Amino acid sequence: MAQKTIAGKTIEVNDEGYMVDPSQWNREIAAEMAKEDGIELTEKHYEVLEFLRESSAKGETLTIRKVGKSGITDIKGLYQLFPGGPLKLSSKYAGIQKPASCV
Amino acid sequence: MKKILILGGGTGGTMMANKLHRVLDRLEWEITIVDQDKTHYYQPGFLFIPFGIYQKSDVIKPKGDFFPAGVKVIYQEIDRVEGDQNKVFLMDGTSLSYDYLIIATGVETRPEETPGLNGELWYKNIFDFYTIEGAVALQKFFKSWEGGKLVLCIAEMPFKCPVAPIEFVCLAEAYFTGKGIRDKVDITYVTPLSGAFTKPIATKMLSQLLDEKNIKVIPDFYLESVDNEKKVIRSYDEQEIPFDVLTIVPVNMGSEMIARSGLGDDMNFVDTDSETLRSKKYDNIFVLGDAANIPTSKAGSVAHFAAEVLFENLMNAIENRPLKAKFDGHANCYIETGYGKGALIDFNYDTEPLPGTFPLPGIGPFGLLKNTKINHYGKMLFRWIYWHILLRGREMPIEAHMTMAGKKNDVD
Numbered sequence: 001m002a003q004k005t006i007a008g009k010t011i012e013v014n015d016e017g018y019m020v021d022p023s024q025w026n027r028e029i030a031a032e033m034a035k036e037d038g039i040e041l042t043e044k045h046y047e048v049l050e051f052l053r054e055s056s057a058k059g060e061t062l063t064i065r066k067v068g069k070s071g072i073t074d075i076k077g078l079y080q081l082f083p084g085g086p087l088k089l090s091s092k093y094a095g096i097q098k099p100a101s102c103v
Numbered sequence: 104m105k106k107i108l109i110l111g112g113g114t115g116g117t118m119m120a121n122k123l124h125r126v127l128d129r130l131e132w133e134i135t136i137v138d139q140d141k142t143h144y145y146q147p148g149f150l151f152i153p154f155g156i157y158q159k160s161d162v163i164k165p166k167g168d169f170f171p172a173g174v175k176v177i178y179q180e181i182d183r184v185e186g187d188q189n190k191v192f193l194m195d196g197t198s199l200s201y202d203y204l205i206i207a208t209g210v211e212t213r214p215e216e217t218p219g220l221n222g223e224l225w226y227k228n229i230f231d232f233y234t235i236e237g238a239v240a241l242q243k244f245f246k247s248w249e250g251g252k253l254v255l256c257i258a259e260m261p262f263k264c265p266v267a268p269i270e271f272v273c274l275a276e277a278y279f280t281g282k283g284i285r286d287k288v289d290i291t292y293v294t295p296l297s298g299a300f301t302k303p304i305a306t307k308m309l310s311q312l313l314d315e316k317n318i319k320v321i322p323d324f325y326l327e328s329v330d331n332e333k334k335v336i337r338s339y340d341e342q343e344i345p346f347d348v349l350t351i352v353p354v355n356m357g358s359e360m361i362a363r364s365g366l367g368d369d370m371n372f373v374d375t376d377s378e379t380l381r382s383k384k385y386d387n388i389f390v391l392g393d394a395a396n397i398p399t400s401k402a403g404s405v406a407h408f409a410a411e412v413l414f415e416n417l418m419n420a421i422e423n424r425p426l427k428a429k430f431d432g433h434a435n436c437y438i439e440t441g442y443g444k445g446a447l448i449d450f451n452y453d454t455e456p457l458p459g460t461f462p463l464p465g466i467g468p469f470g471l472l473k474n475t476k477i478n479h480y481g482k483m484l485f486r487w488i489y490w491h492i493l494l495r496g497r498e499m500p501i502e503a504h505m506t507m508a509g510k511k512n513d514v515d
Contacts, residue, residue: 061398069369079340
């Protein structure tokens, strides 16, 4: 476990850079994290992040398909928002655990 | 009479019927099991059919053979559960009332969820091996296939038996080597995950294994559609992979009955407490096996371990005690790797598969995360155990809860 200072706040992250405590999250942290990967967050991005945070808080298992059915954007749109790894990246910026998907 | 109703007479439902029938007072309790299908499939055996190791007759028996006498059996499609009325409606319009309900309706493959998947090449150049029809059709196809690009693609997580696709490519590699055409067959393993498996240490071991066998892994590929004309699979970020034969793990979803009952999530998995195995919505509904949305593998071994916990908690509920038994997500999977060898993994919600020995610490006989002959015999013996011990709800010499004894967690 490591500490990281980002957007003026010190947060706990795991060795893959995922936040350990979702309550430490704020929008500025998300923006900084995304910027490190070269992504500029828009309102659409934040809608996805909020959806993920809510679903995760309810203990739901997250899949790309689920986010694609959320009404915010479809799966293709999700790939455009978070190129490369939509769920992995969006979960990271949302300050939640890396999705285990399946076991 | 008080009533226990079990929906689904597969691995989970059959085990529960046997366990409950043995202990409940027959004058006081009526146990009913409902299923739409009269045939019980030994699903772990499907994997061997494409390679001619098993035939159809090796994996089917009548469901009725495994239900205890005295349990009422109804072969009928289920329409829906009305949890507020404690009633289940069947497709023929009749209804059944219950005091306790156990949902064990499993998962189904849904090729129609992926555009182009069950198009004109379906069962010509595209096959699944999660259904008896697909496994048998693939066996016929492989017999006369002369080589080319064999692509295995996993469409979506979660799916039933997460090690089966790895086993499939390993067995295919051995099969084509045996036929003397391995040099003409290009095998590619395509997965939406970032590696060969979900957990890091097992992924490392399995990646090495696939690498040694010259099986290519393409990770992070999320299937959007299948192009029948160009014979390519396409991902959402527009990568294309060409195939001559595609073996697909289609999208897996729970029964439509769950959706009609308003009990499921968007994949029709029932919202279930991961420890008590009780529905989060209704106190008198329990969920067993693949039908539940609990974060562990969808596999028979999980249903088996979960059945012991569910049984204990159902008895607790019936006798007005708190639901003290807690499921830990225990899974135990043999991984057939070809050439008469196999690997074994044992894990739960919190502990990833680790190397070691199983079930006896230091002795085994089975090696965890090791590729050995004895593991293969374990897998082959398992079919007998399944029909004769497991389905009949008899005791197995393996604990329901995972143990750290025999596991080594100091690996890097």
